[in-house]
Amino acid sequence: MIRFERVSKRYPNGHQGLDNLDLHIRSGEMVFITGHSGAGKSTLLKLIMCMERPSSGAVHVGGQNLQELSSDDIPYLRRQVGVVFQNHQLLFDRTVFDNVALPLVINGTPPDEVGRRVRAALDKVGLLSKEGSLPIALSGGEQQRVGIARAVVHKPALLLADEPTGNLDPALSAEIMALFEDFNRVGVTVLIASHDLPLIAKLDHRMLTLDQGRLITDGE
Amino acid sequence: MSVAKRPADPKRKAPKGAARSERNWRHPLRSWLGSHRASARQALHQVRSYPFSSVLTVLVMTIALALPMGLSVLINQVEQLGVNWQKAAQISVYIEDGVSKERQQEQLAAIKTLSGVANAQLLDKELALAEFQQHSGMGDALLQLSYNPLPSVIVVTPSSIEGGAAALEPLRDRLAAIDGVEQVQIDLLWVERLAAILGMLERFTGGLGLLLIIALLLVMTNTIRLAIESRREEILVVKLVGGTDAFVRRPFLYIGVLYGLLAGVMAWLLLAAGLAWLNVTVQQVASLYQSDFALIGMPWPDGLTLVMGAMLLGLVGAWLAVGQHVRAIEPS
Ligand SMILES: Nc1ncnc2c1ncn2[C@@H]1O[C@H](COP(=O)(O)OP(=O)(O)O)[C@@H](O)[C@H]1O
Ligand SMILES: [Mg+2]
Numbered sequence: 001m002i003r004f005e006r007v008s009k010r011y012p013n014g015h016q017g018l019d020n021l022d023l024h025i026r027s028g029e030m031v032f033i034t035g036h037s038g039a040g041k042s043t044l045l046k047l048i049m050c051m052e053r054p055s056s057g058a059v060h061v062g063g064q065n066l067q068e069l070s071s072d073d074i075p076y077l078r079r080q081v082g083v084v085f086q087n088h089q090l091l092f093d094r095t096v097f098d099n100v101a102l103p104l105v106i107n108g109t110p111p112d113e114v115g116r117r118v119r120a121a122l123d124k125v126g127l128l129s130k131e132g133s134l135p136i137a138l139s140g141g142e143q144q145r146v147g148i149a150r151a152v153v154h155k156p157a158l159l160l161a162d163e164p165t166g167n168l169d170p171a172l173s174a175e176i177m178a179l180f181e182d183f184n185r186v187g188v189t190v191l192i193a194s195h196d197l198p199l200i201a202k203l204d205h206r207m208l209t210l211d212q213g214r215l216i217t218d219g220e
Numbered sequence: 221m222s223v224a225k226r227p228a229d230p231k232r233k234a235p236k237g238a239a240r241s242e243r244n245w246r247h248p249l250r251s252w253l254g255s256h257r258a259s260a261r262q263a264l265h266q267v268r269s270y271p272f273s274s275v276l277t278v279l280v281m282t283i284a285l286a287l288p289m290g291l292s293v294l295i296n297q298v299e300q301l302g303v304n305w306q307k308a309a310q311i312s313v314y315i316e317d318g319v320s321k322e323r324q325q326e327q328l329a330a331i332k333t334l335s336g337v338a339n340a341q342l343l344d345k346e347l348a349l350a351e352f353q354q355h356s357g358m359g360d361a362l363l364q365l366s367y368n369p370l371p372s373v374i375v376v377t378p379s380s381i382e383g384g385a386a387a388l389e390p391l392r393d394r395l396a397a398i399d400g401v402e403q404v405q406i407d408l409l410w411v412e413r414l415a416a417i418l419g420m421l422e423r424f425t426g427g428l429g430l431l432l433i434i435a436l437l438l439v440m441t442n443t444i445r446l447a448i449e450s451r452r453e454e455i456l457v458v459k460l461v462g463g464t465d466a467f468v469r470r471p472f473l474y475i476g477v478l479y480g481l482l483a484g485v486m487a488w489l490l491l492a493a494g495l496a497w498l499n500v501t502v503q504q505v506a507s508l509y510q511s512d513f514a515l516i517g518m519p520w521p522d523g524l525t526l527v528m529g530a531m532l533l534g535l536v537g538a539w540l541a542v543g544q545h546v547r548a549i550e551p552s
Contacts, residue, residue, distance in 0.1 A: 046552070049460070049551075051460075051550070051551050051552050052552065072464070072465075075459070075462045075463060075464040075465075075467075076462065077462075078459075078460065078461060078462035079461070079462030080462075083460060083461070085460065089457075090457075091453070091454050091457060093269075102457070102458065102461055103461045103462065105254075105255065105258050106255075106458065106461060106462055106463045106467055107462065108252065108254060108255050109254075110254060111254055150461070
């Protein structure tokens, strides 16, 4: 599903995001990426989303070498990935329903099907009753779950999450992780960047550890 | 999972999740319409969420449209008046004193056969005197005279006055060459002056229109740029979940067209009302000159052109703005 071949990412300011990284994640896996702040976790996820381009090496997603994608192709890559990113959160002037519907509206899903799928996704994260609310009226944990519903509403084969439990207390964090496990159980490949080691340790999944852009444990 | 360039060829897409999202592409027209509807709704939403700046933008655009359009409509209608006057343009052929009535009839017949002559009418000196007495208010003074000081005149209507007095020179020479003709007088100066003034006004309006169109595009571009900035977060999220540049651009293009439509309609209403208001005065003035000239108001083809043009300008202005700014906003 995902293959990194000697991937390095050097930012224009000289910071090394990733350093000669080799990595293979198979379809259907659930994988945690850990490491200190600045280790390169976010950089790794951004390369998969084509939000950044590698300085050297090749990234393959779903058999496609991302190097070969033109900027016009990138949206079609992103439509097949669900993302829960900390800093790209909800639109606060739209209802929960409209937020979750966004990926479907973008790919031109007919309205009746949009309604069906959005409700299914909201039901999955336990927020069906909140579809008409504005995100501001929700708690932090609920907002995060709306973000997750948005990430899975179009049934992507790959789900990426960057610090999805960053601002949540341990109980809520565990709930969120359980949700990701549910998606993984139905075949979605899940990749989660998190430095919440105590939480991850409790879950039995492959764990990659990054340090200064290098992979120090592969977990295989 | 794999990556497709375009939704047009779902078969290209390989296994898994991709196959599931193929469904959407079975309704290309519906989804196209649906996404346009969404864009239009977003545009309306944007316009409504910034009512003050929206109204201001529309007003500025309205003025920029109404000013040159109003001038051009006015000039057109005054030109119409000029055309009527031109039809009345005449050449006066004065007959020497003492030419017999029979000879005058011969002269009239000869003039009528000349090329370039649409019509000719003999106004003999008795008739001329009677007319003069009636209109000049000097009837009594003339009655004091023991003789008729007025000459007989053949009034010639040229078939065309294209090219002004200069173009009528050959005809004048031929008229002057007729035996018994004392003088030929062409009075076109005022027609030429009117044409010159109208020509100048037209140029002025054209230049003004050009400037105002540029101003309108700048206003539009700036408004859309602000709209894009105000939705920066949203654009980032949309791009992150796979919105194409075209998808991101579309609501802003709709906003441009919407502003254009509103400004065009407003300008039309403004001009219709303005011309009607002006017409009251114009008719009063015209009646003082024994004319029933009146403005015909805002012709609806001009109004439609105005609205369509305004929508097009809105679109172009928005296009200029999104071209610069939408691509620059990328999630990172
Ligand atoms: N946009 C950027 N511009 C410059 N340097 C960056 C940028 N993003 C990340 N970096 C640098 O790359 C390294 C890895 O960062 P990041 O991938 O965000 O790590 P993590 O997510 O593990 O905290 C850090 O040294 C960071 O300063
Ligand atoms: Mg990070």
